[in-house]
Structures are given as C-alpha cells and as structure tokens.
Amino acid sequence: MAETRRKFEQDFKEGAVRLVRETGKPIAQVARELGIHDGTLGNWVNADRRRRGESTDGLGEDERAELVRLRRENAELRMRCDVLKRSMALWVEEAMGR
Incomplete structure (x- = not known):
C-alpha cells in the first residue's frame, strides 16, 4: 500500500523552527511535542539556518564557494x-x- 505524506502549512513549519531556535530545546524533543518526525523538523531547521547564513558547518555560501576555489x-x-x-x-x- 502506498505511503501518504503529510503536508504542513508554511506557518506551522516556521513556528516549529522558531520553537527550536528560541527555546533551545533539542529538535527531537520539539518534534515529539508537535507529533512530527525529528528528521522532518531537522530538515526545516537546517534549511532555515542556510537561509539565515548560519550553516551547520560554520561556513556561509560565499565562504564555501571560496573554499572550493582555493x-x-x-x-x-x-x-x-x-x-x-x-x-x-x-x-x-x-x-x-x-
């Protein structure tokens, strides 16, 4: 049987990411509280960090491009x-x- 994917509104995603960012709670804990998979929330948080220029590896897009060039x-x-x-x-x- 085919798996159905849940669709989340953009407001819900932004609110979940904001909870992680502002409360400092672990992604897994916030995901449990919201009833979503922690990998899904992790993807949203990582995408938000990239948009803000807060890469998880400490390098922004420009720095990564310069590193490749160097x-x-x-x-x-x-x-x-x-x-x-x-x-x-x-x-x-x-x-x-x-």
Whole structure:
C-alpha cells in the first residue's frame, strides 16, 4: 500500500523552527511535542539556518564557494610545483653529464 505524506502549512513549519531556535530545546524533543518526525523538523531547521547564513558547518555560501576555489587553486599550484621539481631534476642530471 502506498505511503501518504503529510503536508504542513508554511506557518506551522516556521513556528516549529522558531520553537527550536528560541527555546533551545533539542529538535527531537520539539518534534515529539508537535507529533512530527525529528528528521522532518531537522530538515526545516537546517534549511532555515542556510537561509539565515548560519550553516551547520560554520561556513556561509560565499565562504564555501571560496573554499572550493582555493582548493582548486591549491591543487593547480601543487601540480606546477611538481612539474618544476621534475624539470629541475632532469636539468641537474643533464648538467652532471649522466
């Protein structure tokens, strides 16, 4: 038999998130009190944090994008450094007459 999903009004979602944010109660406790699954409430809270720029990992959207850019740049610079090391080794071997 197919599972039916409950639909929640936006006001209900915002109120549930506000309860978690303002009371400091754990998500699981607030979810039990409201009769909803704690994973559902957790998703709502995480979405609200992202909208507010309060990411759960401590990084905002701009910071995450910069981190990705810096990691790519770092990888490219490592590759360039490796190429220079190898070319230097070949140059030294050639200069030593080996």
